Amino acid sequence: MCGLEIPGDDHLLVGLAQADDAGVYQISEDLALIQTVDFFTPIVDDPYSFGQIAAANALSDVYAMGGVPKTAMNIVGFPIGELDISIFRQIIEGGLSKIKEAGVVLVGGHSVADKELKYGLSVTGFVHPKQILIKRRLRPGQKLILTKPLGIGIVNTAVKAGMTSPELSQRVSELMATLNKDAAEVMGNFPVSACTDVTGFGLLGHLAEMVVGSGCGAKIDSAALPLISEAVEFARMGLIPAGAYKNREFREDIIEIDPGVPRATVDILFDPQTSGGLLMVVDGAAADDLSRALAEKGVPCAAIIGSVLGGGEEKIRIN
Ligand code: CO
Ligand code: CO
Secondary structure, eight states: TTTOOOOOOOOEEEEEOOOOOSSEEEEEEEEEEEEEEEEEOOSSOOHHHHHHHHHHHHHHHHHTTTEEEEEEEEEEEEOBTTTOHHHHHHHHHHHHHHHHTTTOEEEEEEEESSEEEEEEEEEEEEOOGGGOOOOOOOOOEEEEEEEEEOHHHHHHHHHHHHHHHHHHHHHHHHHHHSOSHHHHHHHHTOOOEEEEEEOTTTHHHHHHHTTTTOOOOEEEEEGOBBOOHHHHHHHHTTTHHHHHHOOOHHHHHGGEETTTEEOOOEHHHHHSSSSSSEEEEOOOGGHHHHHHEEEHOSOOOEEEEEEEEEEOOOEEEEE
């Protein structure tokens, strides 16, 4: 979108200029609309699971803005004549299962003939204008909490190479299909000032988006990171998706890594996640309580992985 002039509006609270998880448009004093769209090509073989994962991923950006998703529309590209139409149906059914779980209404959609299969959703949600969680609202001393373990991209690479057990593929499929709904509901009861969801740029790429422009830095405690244990093994074997290298190259200049941090951990920090967890920034004194409340709610993990640094240097340190 670089170089294009995009007209604004007094009611636009979050738009393209801020590069946040979703757009936000104010309707009244106490109501704003969140809008987002996301779709992709299959990342798992099973069509129903793919539908679930794509839907969970698309819904996630509304949760990451502090909002509640309300309506959704299907977006489908389908190779008619090449794939059986029952596959189309299974994908839609998988997506619908997650739309229902989210308490969202499916109001429509659009499908086109496409060489490559694609599925996703456009999602609309509500948020109070004073409760929008943008990325860059950081204060020194706050803590970072992550709600899904890292290494999803590496495991998916191993799945494609035929190197995983059916049990592991299944476990990671379920992790990707897990909605960030519960995590977002718990988050609403705590002094969280910023939030994003961890997806294609990896944990550090998304944390960098929070740090740059915030006036603060961040510190990651590598020993506290929740990692999918098999992903650590695959990373040690050098099974790293190409996206991880791109993510690293893009943000290298603001990241300082202690030489003692294991190489596999660093690789996982840049690993592109599909439908990853929420990365929350909470006041330091409330971090333990939020982590406990998330764990009680049964979210995949509730790890306090680091903190916000003062001093005005917009850098990320990994120890
Ligand atoms: Co996002
Ligand atoms: Co997105």
